[in-house]
Amino acid sequence: MLILNFEKFPVLETERLVLRAISIDDVDEMFQQRSNPEVMKYIVRPILQSRREAEELVRNYEFLFEQGISITWAMSLKGENKMLGTVGYPRINKENYRGEIGYSLDPVHWNKGYMNEAIREVIKFGFEELRLNSIEAIIQPENKASSELVLKHGFIREAYIREHSYFNDKFQDVEIYSLLSPR
Numbered sequence: 001m002l003i004l005n006f007e008k009f010p011v012l013e014t015e016r017l018v019l020r021a022i023s024i025d026d027v028d029e030m031f032q033q034r035s036n037p038e039v040m041k042y043i044v045r046p047i048l049q050s051r052r053e054a055e056e057l058v059r060n061y062e063f064l065f066e067q068g069i070s071i072t073w074a075m076s077l078k079g080e081n082k083m084l085g086t087v088g089y090p091r092i093n094k095e096n097y098r099g100e101i102g103y104s105l106d107p108v109h110w111n112k113g114y115m116n117e118a119i120r121e122v123i124k125f126g127f128e129e130l131r132l133n134s135i136e137a138i139i140q141p142e143n144k145a146s147s148e149l150v151l152k153h154g155f156i157r158e159a160y161i162r163e164h165s166y167f168n169d170k171f172q173d174v175e176i177y178s179l180l181s182p183r
Contacts, residue, residue, distance in 0.1 A: 002094040002131060004068035012073065012125060014117035019073035019087065022061045026074050029083040030054040033106050042143040043104060044167045064090075071130075075105070075118050084109045087118045089126060089135075097133035099126050101150075110145075119153055127181045137177040138164075147175060155179045 009021035022030070031054035033039045040047050048054050064070045072088030085105030092099045101122065105115050126132045137150045141160070151157075155177035163171035 002092065002097055004065075004071065004092065004094075004130065006065075009065060010071075010125070010129065012121045013078070014121050016078060017084075017114060017117055017121075018076050018078055019118060019121060020076060021065070022058055022072060022074040022083070022086065024055065024058055025081065026083040027051060027054045027058055029106070030058055033085065033104060036107070038107050039104055042140045042146065044140075044165055044172060061086075072102070073118075073122070075114065084114060085118075087115070087122050089122075089130070092130075092132075097131065098136060099130065099132045099134075100136050100138060101126070102137075115149060116152065119149065123153060123179065127183075133181050135179045139175050139177065141173055141175050147177065150177045150179075153179065 012019040028051070031048055031051050034048040034054060034057065037047060048057070061072050070088065070090050070092050072086050072090055074083040075085045075087055076083055085103065087103040088101070089099035090102040101119070103115055103119065123135060126135050137146070137155060139146045139150070147157070156179070157175055158178050159176040160173065161176065162173050164174040165172045
């Protein structure tokens with residue numbers, strides 16, 4: 001079984017980005033993003049209504065990491081501290097060595113290749129450091145940008161599940177993509 005036990009939060013870097021721990025300093029950006037209907041369109045979570053909810057979300061990310069349950073990074077441009085988005089493994093199935101990758105990005109930063117860079121590094125971390133055997137992405141079928149992104153990184157569409165989850169008073173279909181460790 002996997003064990004997520006780090007002495008300190010692992011910081012990752014790409015050509016243009018620093019992936020770091022989400023902190024209380026990110027509350028304003030978290031609220032800005034998670035209260036934006038455009039960002040939340042394909043995220044099956046309630047839109048944040050207050051800065052206090054954003055603070056609770058940040059504290060929850062910190063708690064989940066401290067408890068060894070999951071890991072999510074804040075994305076920032078090198079030399080800056082402002083959070084552009086998040087990327088990580090919000091759900092990890094330790095018994096089966098599988099992590100679900102999840103991500104979001106402020107629309108101001110869409111189509112600049114940032115998420116592509118971040119995901120490449122997070123996948124590498126998942127296989128090399130977490131020792132995952134597989135990574136999955138659960139994507140709403142209408143979210144073509146997200147499915148194209150994971151396909152670019154070698155994920156394979158494994159399934160289309162009708163009425164997979166219930167959210168906002170309706171059932172949601174999902175596509176499941178997976179990537180196996182290159183071991």
